[in-house]
Amino acid sequence: CGVFGVVGVTDASNFVALGLHALQHRGQEAGGIVTHDPETGFNQQRRMGLVRDNFTSASMMKRLPGSIGIGHVRYSTAGSKGQTAMRDVQPFFGEFSMGGAAIAHNGNITNALSLRRELIERGSIFQSSSDSECIIHLMARSMGRTIPDRMEEALRKVEGAFSIVAMTRTKLIGCRDPLGVRPLVLGKIGDGWALASETCALDIIGAEFVREIKPGEMVVITDKGVSSHYPFRPARSRFCIFEHVYFSRPDSIQGGRSVYETRENIGRELAKEAPVDADLVCPVPDSGTPAAIGYSLQSGIPYAMGIIRNQYMGRTFIEPTESIRNMGVRLKLNVNRALIKGKRVILVDDSVVRGTTSRKIKEMILDAGAAEVHFRIASPPTAWPCFYGVDTPQREKLLAATMSEEEMRSHLGVDSLKFISLDGLYRAVGEAGGRDPKAPAYCDACFSGEYPVAPSDMIEQGFEA
Numbered sequence: 001c002g003v004f005g006v007v008g009v010t011d012a013s014n015f016v017a018l019g020l021h022a023l024q025h026r027g028q029e030a031g032g033i034v035t036h037d038p039e040t041g042f043n044q045q046r047r048m049g050l051v052r053d054n055f056t057s058a059s060m061m062k063r064l065p066g067s068i069g070i071g072h073v074r075y076s077t078a079g080s081k082g083q084t085a086m087r088d089v090q091p092f093f094g095e096f097s098m099g100g101a102a103i104a105h106n107g108n109i110t111n112a113l114s115l116r117r118e119l120i121e122r123g124s125i126f127q128s129s130s131d132s133e134c135i136i137h138l139m140a141r142s143m144g145r146t147i148p149d150r151m152e153e154a155l156r157k158v159e160g161a162f163s164i165v166a167m168t169r170t171k172l173i174g175c176r177d178p179l180g181v182r183p184l185v186l187g188k189i190g191d192g193w194a195l196a197s198e199t200c201a202l203d204i205i206g207a208e209f210v211r212e213i214k215p216g217e218m219v220v221i222t223d224k225g226v227s228s229h230y231p232f233r234p235a236r237s238r239f240c241i242f243e244h245v246y247f248s249r250p251d252s253i254q255g256g257r258s259v260y261e262t263r264e265n266i267g268r269e270l271a272k273e274a275p276v277d278a279d280l281v282c283p284v285p286d287s288g289t290p291a292a293i294g295y296s297l298q299s300g301i302p303y304a305m306g307i308i309r310n311q312y313m314g315r316t317f318i319e320p321t322e323s324i325r326n327m328g329v330r331l332k333l334n335v336n337r338a339l340i341k342g343k344r345v346i347l348v349d350d351s352v353v354r355g356t357t358s359r360k361i362k363e364m365i366l367d368a369g370a371a372e373v374h375f376r377i378a379s380p381p382t383a384w385p386c387f388y389g390v391d392t393p394q395r396e397k398l399l400a401a402t403m404s405e406e407e408m409r410s411h412l413g414v415d416s417l418k419f420i421s422l423d424g425l426y427r428a429v430g431e432a433g434g435r436d437p438k439a440p441a442y443c444d445a446c447f448s449g450e451y452p453v454a455p456s457d458m459i460e461q462g463f464e465a
């Protein structure tokens, strides 16, 4: 998901809509905005579908007056799937004795089921199936005197990954979980401030990137400025390494690094680790593009657009049902036949999850008369599900969970298949010595199976890490 918030600007909703539009790659199922204006009080609008289809009209913006606002774009990783239920669309809103608060959450709470059970036993009435709603109920039960106090108390009971943007009538609040699994950045715009999942959302509104919110940090922002709090026991940061590989937009800065440059580095590493003689390096657009450029630069094999992407299709992976996902590949990608015919082609993609994309693409490219197809993947084999906010499927559906690399190669029907090593990936994100097995600098659970936060709810349901 993507989260965004702004305070201290005229017509906050315009900024929120723009910010969410820049974060649309993080979630395309639904979106919502909450603002506050002294005359109208809190205003909340939530819709299924894209930001540009819902939050651009003057009439919609008129319903969202105020100089403070937050928003959320949803990609379902917990709660209702397939068809996102309207009631699961964020931001969520709650009324407390000291006033209202709205909250938007990116990540996944790993003890949400047990929290929900407890809260329901004690009388909470849940409105949604979303893990994020626990936070509102925990806040409601807190004895804290201010909303930020209540949020601190609530979040101390929550486990897992969370980057949160919340608001009261006058305060914009941001918080990252102690490991900082999901991103959150702070920006300055005129006399106001903005919080966003990624810096690309600051760029779109012309805000200046100030800094990242630190893992375990909570910021409370008013017109008077930003105050920092550290509600949790300090921990070593474990930012999601897959944000660098796939999730973030390439023009964003994450962890002080350009996501684009990191991806290009991954491509260079791949070319060193897994060279092959061929005529062309082609990306699987768009997610494989920067890594393909890196592979080409390192290997000296020409880069070419062997697959053309229909710009009017979103991210296929994020379509929740299998049949749409299968169709999606053809609706989205097509082979540039004239270029491919008779060529030995290196195809670079960011990841193989179920193998749907790679299988379809291989078929299309052989159909077009390619002489050889070599897959190079910009992440290690995805062998474990993510429980921290990326919707990887159950373990059985992950190709790499049940097959060796050679079995995957023959299942996909390609001439060769190589993944970047975990050490190579760490080098590409700037860890010169590779991955420190005793204290890895990132979360890499989907590749290593080492979960930095025990996925308690899943373990309760029989998952074995």
Ligand code: 5GP
Pocket: 246, 284, 287, 288, 315, 316, 317, 318, 349, 350, 351, 352, 353, 354, 355, 356, 357, 358, 382, 390, 391, 392
């Ligand atoms: P597959 O087709 O193997 O199931 O999925 C891999 C494709 O999905 C890649 O092209 C990748 O760009 C895309 N993808 C989109 N979202 C995700 C995600 O959340 N996780 C992973 N690993 N891949 C994703």
Ligand code: SF4
Pocket: 181, 240, 241, 242, 243, 385, 386, 387, 388, 389, 390, 443, 444, 445, 446, 447
């Ligand atoms: Fe990111 Fe993978 Fe960790 Fe999930 S399991 S947070 S996708 S590195």
Ligand code: MG
Pocket: 284, 285, 286, 287, 288, 349, 350, 357
């Ligand atoms: Mg892709």
